[in-house]
Every structure is written in C-alpha cells, then in structure tokens.
Amino acid sequence: MLDWGGRRISAIGAVLVNALMRAGFAARFLLAILLNSGTAFRRFGLTIREIYFTGVLSLIIILVSGLFVGMVLGLQGYDTLQRFGASEALGVLVSLSLVRELGPVVGGLLFASRAGSAITAEIGLMKATEQLSAMEMMAVNPIARVVGPRFWAGVISMPLLAAMFSAMGVLGGYVVGVLLIGVDSGSFWSQMQASVDFANDIMNGVIKSIVFGIAVSLIAVFEGYDADPTAEGVSGATTRTVVTSSLAILGLDFILTAFMFRGL
Amino acid sequence: MGCFKIVVLAQRLPTLFSFRTVSSDPLVEIDNVTFAYDQRTILNGINLSIPKGKVVAIMGGSGCGKTTLLRLIGGQVRPSKGAVRVAGQVVNELKQDELYALRRKMGMLFQFGALFTDMSVFDNVAFQMREHTDLPESMIRDLVLMKLHAVGLRGAAHLLPSELSGGMARRVALARAIALDPMLMMYDEPFAGLDPISLGVIGQLIRRLNDALGATSIVVTHDVMESLAIVDYVYFVSAGSIVAEGTPEQIRASEMPFVHQFVKGEPDGPVPFHYPAPDYRDALVGGRNA
Ligand SMILES: Nc1ncnc2c1ncn2[C@@H]1O[C@H](COP(=O)(O)OP(=O)(O)OP(=O)(O)O)[C@@H](O)[C@H]1O
Numbered sequence: 395m396l397d398w399g400g401r402r403i404s405a406i407g408a409v410l411v412n413a414l415m416r417a418g419f420a421a422r423f424l425l426a427i428l429l430n431s432g433t434a435f436r437r438f439g440l441t442i443r444e445i446y447f448t449g450v451l452s453l454i455i456i457l458v459s460g461l462f463v464g465m466v467l468g469l470q471g472y473d474t475l476q477r478f479g480a481s482e483a484l485g486v487l488v489s490l491s492l493v494r495e496l497g498p499v500v501g502g503l504l505f506a507s508r509a510g511s512a513i514t515a516e517i518g519l520m521k522a523t524e525q526l527s528a529m530e531m532m533a534v535n536p537i538a539r540v541v542g543p544r545f546w547a548g549v550i551s552m553p554l555l556a557a558m559f560s561a562m563g564v565l566g567g568y569v570v571g572v573l574l575i576g577v578d579s580g581s582f583w584s585q586m587q588a589s590v591d592f593a594n595d596i597m598n599g600v601i602k603s604i605v606f607g608i609a610v611s612l613i614a615v616f617e618g619y620d621a622d623p624t625a626e627g628v629s630g631a632t633t634r635t636v637v638t639s640s641l642a643i644l645g646l647d648f649i650l651t652a653f654m655f656r657g658l
Numbered sequence: 659m660g661c662f663k664i665v666v667l668a669q670r671l672p673t674l675f676s677f678r679t680v681s682s683d684p685l686v687e688i689d690n691v692t693f694a695y696d697q698r699t700i701l702n703g704i705n706l707s708i709p710k711g712k713v714v715a716i717m718g719g720s721g722c723g724k725t726t727l728l729r730l731i732g733g734q735v736r737p738s739k740g741a742v743r744v745a746g747q748v749v750n751e752l753k754q755d756e757l758y759a760l761r762r763k764m765g766m767l768f769q770f771g772a773l774f775t776d777m778s779v780f781d782n783v784a785f786q787m788r789e790h791t792d793l794p795e796s797m798i799r800d801l802v803l804m805k806l807h808a809v810g811l812r813g814a815a816h817l818l819p820s821e822l823s824g825g826m827a828r829r830v831a832l833a834r835a836i837a838l839d840p841m842l843m844m845y846d847e848p849f850a851g852l853d854p855i856s857l858g859v860i861g862q863l864i865r866r867l868n869d870a871l872g873a874t875s876i877v878v879t880h881d882v883m884e885s886l887a888i889v890d891y892v893y894f895v896s897a898g899s900i901v902a903e904g905t906p907e908q909i910r911a912s913e914m915p916f917v918h919q920f921v922k923g924e925p926d927g928p929v930p931f932h933y934p935a936p937d938y939r940d941a942l943v944g945g946r947n948a
C-alpha cells in the first residue's frame with residue numbers, strides 16, 4: 395500500500411507518462427499526414443475550401459483585434475517614449491512589437507480559438523457519426539481526404555493571418571499616434587522603414603507564424619481524430635485544442651525568440 | 659438521357675443472357691473467428707460462409723454482434739483468433755493498400771447512415787465515383803440520379819442530410835452504398851425506420867441489384883418476414899456463434915425453439931431479451947440496502 399504522498403507522486407507520474415504518450419501519437423500522426431499529403435496538393439480545391447473555412451472566416455476577428463492591439467500599442471508606446479523625448483520612434487516600437495511578437499503570437503492564439511477549435515469539433519463529430527468509418531469502407535483514406543487538407547489549410551492560413559494582424563496593428567498605431575496624438579507622420583513612417591530589418595525582423599516573424607501554424611493545425615486535427623466518439627469526447631477535445639495550442643504557442647515563442655534574437 | 663439508357667442496359671446484360679452461374683464457392687468465409695471488445699467476448703469461434711451470387715441474411719438479437727461481424731468482413735476491426743476471407747484473401751492479414759483495394763469492391767450501408775453531413779444528397783452518392791473514377795461530370799450526374807431514382811429520392815438530390823427524415827437518410831445511404839456496383843454488398847439493417855411501402859421496394863431492390871450485377875449480398879436485419887421473402891439463406895447468431903441456419907423454407911418450417919421464437923417474435927425462449935445483468939429483484943431490493 396502506498397501512502398498519500400506516494401499515491402500523489404504516482405498520479406503525477408501517470409499524468410506525465412500519458413502526456414508523453416499522446417505527444418508520441420501526435421508525432422506519428424504528423425508523419426501519417428505528411429505521407430498522405432498527396433491528395434491535399436493534387437486536388438488543391440479541397441485545401442482551398444478549407445482555407446476559406448479556417449483562414450477567410452477568421453479574418454474579421456484577426457483584423458479587428460490587430461487594429462485594437464495596434465491602437466493600444468500607440469497609446470502605451472507614446473506614453474513611455476515621450477518621457478525620454480523619443481516619441482518620434484513610436485512607429486518603430488509599434489511595428490517591431492507587432493512583426494516580431496504580437497502578430498504571430500496573438501494572431502496564433504486567436505487562430506487556435508477561432509479555427510483550431512472548429513477543426514477539432516468538425517473532425518470529432520465526423521468520427522462520432524461514423525463518417526470517417528464510412529469513408530474508410532469506401533476505400534478513401536480519411537487522413538488523406540479529411541485531415542490533410544485541413545492541416546495544410548491551417549499551415550498556409552496562419553502566416554497570412556499573422557501578417558494581416560501586424561498590418562492592421564501598424565495602422566492602429568498610426569491612427570492613435572499620428573492622427574489622434576499628433577506624432578509627426580513623416581518620422582513615424584521613415585523611422586519605421588529605417589529600423590525594421592527584413593531578414594531579422596519580418597522573416598523571423600514569418601518563421602514564427604509558420605511554426606505556430608503547424609503546431610496549432612496539428613493539435614487541432616489530432617485532437618479531433620483522437621476524440622472519443624461521443625458528445626463529451628468532442629467537447630473535451632475542443633477544449634484541449636485551445637488549451638494545448640495556446641500553451642504550445644507561448645512555449646514555442648520563447649524557444650524561437652531565444653534562438654532568433656539572442657543569436658544563440 | 660441516351661447514356662442513361664445504356665448504363666441501365668449494361669446493368670441488365672448479365673441477367674438477359676444469364677451466363678451467370680450461381681456457383682457455390684464462397685465469397686466470404688468466416689473461419690472460427692473470435693472477437694472481443696476489451697475484455698468482453700462478442701464473437702466466439704463463429705463459422706459461416708456466404709456463397710457467391712447469393713443474398714444471405716444474418717439475424718440475431720440486439721447487441722449480439724451483427725454489426726461487428728460486418729466490420730470484421732470490411733477489415734475495420736481484426737479478430738483475435740481465426741480468419742476472415744473475402745474473395746480468397748485473408749482480410750485480417752492484408753496491408754492497408756491491399757485492404758483499400760479490396761474495399762473498392764465492397765459496399766456497406768451503415769446502421770446509422772453515416773452520411774457526410776457537409777455534402778448534399780447528390781454529392782454523397784457521387785462521392786465514390788469522384789474519388790475512384792475519372793468519369794465525366796455528366797456521366798456521374800446520370801449515374802447518381804439513377805441510384806437515387808432506385809430508392810425513390812431523385813427529387814431530394816439537392817437536400818442536405820440534416821434536411822432528411824430518418825428513413826430518407828437510410829435510403830440515401832443505401833444509394834451511396836451501391837454507387838459503384840460493388841461485388842459484395844453489406845446492408846446493416848436496411849429496413850429499419852421504413853414504412854411498409856418503402857420496405858417492400860427496398861427489399862426488392864436489394865434482390866434485383868444482387869441478381870442484375872451478379873453480386874453477393876449480406877443483409878443484417880430484424881425484419882424476419884421481409885427478409886425471408888428475398889434472401890437465399892439465413893444465419894442466426896446468438897451468444898457469439900451461429901445457432902441456426904437454413905433456406906427460408908427450412909427456417910419457416912423449423913421447430914428449433916430459437917428459430918421459432920425469432921420468427922414468431924416471442925419474448926420467452928432461448929434468446930434473452932435482456933443484456934446480461936444480475937437478478938432484477940436483487941437489484942431493486944439490494945440496491946437500496948447496499
Ligand atoms: N466500440 C465498442 N466498444 C466496446 N463495445 C462495443 C463497441 N461496439 C459494440 N460493442 C459491444 O459489442 C456488442 C455487439 O455490438 P454490435 O454493434 O455488433 O451489435 P448488433 O448485433 O449490431 O446489435 P443491433 O442489432 O442492436 O445493431 C454489443 O454488446 C456492444 O455492447
């Protein structure tokens with residue numbers, strides 16, 4: 395018999411082992427998706443359709459959020475910069491924050507909760523209603539026909555959405571900083587142009603958003619495909635998609651930032 | 659329209675010239691198969707064979723493993739012992755691509771329809787044609803309308819599955835299952851939820867399709883009278899194995915208590931109505947005391 399502490403420790407161990415096992419399943423699932431990706435590209439219409447559902451329908455929330463985040467950055471940035479007499483650098487601050495961090499990260503978080511959860515729920519419900527079984531019986535591989543296009547649609551949409559988030563954010567910063575507060579428009583744009591580096595800032599942001607896109611899409615399709623075929627199973631999987639992808643985005647962001655901007 | 663007629667004619671050809679010989683070598687053989695979900699044994703050393711060209715019914719109480727049997731034949735679950743053979747191939751030993759090649763020749767009507775909810779009725783029936791053939795869209799249109807016409811739902815082609823009634827959804831699923839004229843058709847309760855008129859029509863459809871295409875059909879059903887009218891042979895499953903079998907005449911004449919109970923629909927007999935459970939009285943009385 396284990397005492398209370400012993401049971402606690404073994405419970406923690408079980409959670410860790412379980413998490414590790416699911417990570418292993420997810421890795422094998424990724425491999426299966428990659429091996430069965432032919433359909434998603436040969437019949438690109440399938441992927442386009444999913445890009446519409448995951449990407450285009452996420453546009454509203456991405457654009458509006460980007461605008462507000464940029465406007466807040468404008469207010470906060472101006473407040474801090476003017477203490478050092480550097481309010482002309484507002485454009486730099488706003489754009490660097492957005493393309494390096496907020497575009498990919500906040501865009502990714504929004505993408506996970508808007509599109510990731512929808513993908514999980516859809517695939518989970520298809521499983522619960524035996525649609526995936528039926529497809530298998532019709533000699534159509536559901537990983538190629540259902541999962542692949544959704545995965546690639548997410549991977550393609552995410553960097554585009556992050557870029558649009560950043561663009562809207564810069565616009566928001568401009569509206570608040572230049573139009574409302576009165577920072578000089580010329581220096582706002584020219585300083586931004588001079589200090590934002592294409593390879594170091596923009597490309598690194600794009601790389602981040604691609605990595606987040608892969609992570610969120612994989613988590614979303616995996617949780618859906620792995621869901622228990624019941625109502626609770628699907629709702630639990632949907633929740634897990636949002637929680638796991640958010641944590642994955644923030645964790646990956648730290649690792650990627652450490653490599654990119656510290657020159658490790 | 660011309661091409662529609664040709665397709666219909668082509669489907670009738672085998673019967674017109676009746677070169678199809680009803681051979682008795684089996685298309686499906688279940689050889690001493692044992693299957694368990696987790697710990698619970700569902701099928702226990704079951705043996706049965708389905709001859710080519712025949713329509714065979716599988717009957718048995720609810721939860722006795724009929725759907726599981728069809729899943730074994732389709733290779734969706736694998737037996738823990740024994741072999742499932744379809745057209746000479748051992749299904750439970752096939753690799754994925756071989757299994758998919760075999761499944762192209764099978765059609766399955768799922769017990770709960772399993773229609774693709776994001777596609778219209780038309781696209782559901784057209785699904786396999788688009789996935790597996792290079793037929794031009796005009797030909798697919800004719801074929802799909804023909805299949806839908808056969809189940810009486812040509813007019814519902816544009817509806818979504820969510821707009822269908824239960825019986826309509828089942829008939830669409832049936833049209834989808836026969837879309838590519840498979841050599842082996844498996845119907846899981848094709849008559850459930852149908853009114854008496856559709857029931858008769860669907861029963862005849864299953865029979866006619868089978869004969870016109872020289873296919874083989876397995877019908878899982880509870881509809882004793884309807885199925886005895888159309889099938890060649892009947893298997894009764896109970897407690898994980900075959901307890902009775904025979905032609906419809908033999909079944910009707912059978913004095914076996916099991917068959918008798920089933921055909922007459924009597925509650926008392928060898929077939930238990932209840933899922934295994936402790937004594938009811940004990941559960942009522944003991945549950946409160948415990
Ligand atoms: N996925 C599963 N996991 C565990 N047990 C299952 C599963 N599917 C079915 N079973 C069990 O297997 C048994 C046989 O199920 P099956 O669906 O084959 O029955 P059936 O003969 O088709 O019944 P019905 O006529 O009601 O459709 C049932 O007792 C059921 O409890």
Ligand SMILES: [Mg+2]
Nearest residue numbers: 724725769846
């Ligand atoms: Mg069943």
